[in-house]
Amino acid sequence: MRRRSSMRGNRLTLASNQVDRGSPPVARRVVDYWCAADHRSSPAFATDIDVPEEWPCRVCGAPAVLQRGAAPAASRQRIFPRTPYEFLMMRRTVEDGERVLAEAIAAMHKGDYPHPGAGRRP
Numbered sequence: 001m002r003r004r005s006s007m008r009g010n011r012l013t014l015a016s017n018q019v020d021r022g023s024p025p026v027a028r029r030v031v032d033y034w035c036a037a038d039h040r041s042s043p044a045f046a047t048d049i050d051v052p053e054e055w056p057c058r059v060c061g062a063p064a065v066l067q068r069g070a071a072p073a074a075s076r077q078r079i080f081p082r083t084p085y086e087f088l089m090m091r092r093t094v095e096d097g098e099r100v101l102a103e104a105i106a107a108m109h110k111g112d113y114p115h116p117g118a119g120r121r122p
Contacts, residue, residue: 033057033064036071 027047032040035057041064045051057064062074082090092100107113 031066033066034068034071035060035062035064036073037062038068039064 028044029047030042030044031051032042033055034040037057037060039057039059041055041058043055051066054063054065056062060074063072065071088097104113
């Protein structure tokens with residue numbers, strides 16, 4: 001006989017089982033936020049809290065504000081945060097790079113680069 005999961009028949013989007021049954025839900029209000037691309041996001045908040053000034057847009061992820069047309073323009077994110085050269089420059093200074101290059105050239109002239117016997121088969 002197969003063992004069955006306790007999740008069988010439950011949908012992951014259902015309300016939590018810890019909700020008090022029969023009690024009235026908390027009063028809510030829907031607040032409209034507008035991003036620079038004029039997308040509207042309408043999250044629901046409890047009526048007894050202060051709503052945040054900014055909210056991420058549900059469409060583009062840019063910052064959205066309460067007043068339509070007042071949102072700051074979102075800066076376009078770079079696909080690659082850094083180039084390989086930028087990573088190299090984070091690890092080494094120009095002087096370090098010159099020193100490593102000089103050591104590698106000297107080792108090549110001696111025949112020790114990358115290590116003695118590299119590329120030779122027995």
